Amino acid sequence: MCVSTSNELTDGIDDNSFGPVVLASIGSVMLALYFYYVQGDKQRGQFVGFWPVTILALASYFRLEEIKELLADDE
Template sequence: MSASTEDVAADIDTNSFGPTAVASLASVGLALYFYYVRGDKQRGQFVGFWPVTILAFASFLKLEEIKELLEED
């Protein structure tokens, strides 16, 4: 018998402010530093894309975890 949706929802970690969010916020700060403080606009824009990539990868991993929980017996 596969896991019900309620069981999967209960098993998923609900910590929304974990290392992923900290890394994303830190990279936003770093991008602002490069862009405004150091005046290196190109590097600031490059680093500014990091939060999106970090959050997308974390979402992918979370969806894989959910998929595995739904598929296990």
């Protein structure tokens, strides 16, 4: 079994990969608030309000897959 430091494991991971994901999530929250309060379309606002959770969950999944591949390559 090979023991690696955290720096060795994170060298292949881009630290800014969540940038666009976070912006998309914030944008969808703003869009949901716009639909809910400004346009008065509460159903659409609630529907769009679920998007940030889905976007962040998918980004987390892909990030974990990337880490899993790096760990598998390390062995």
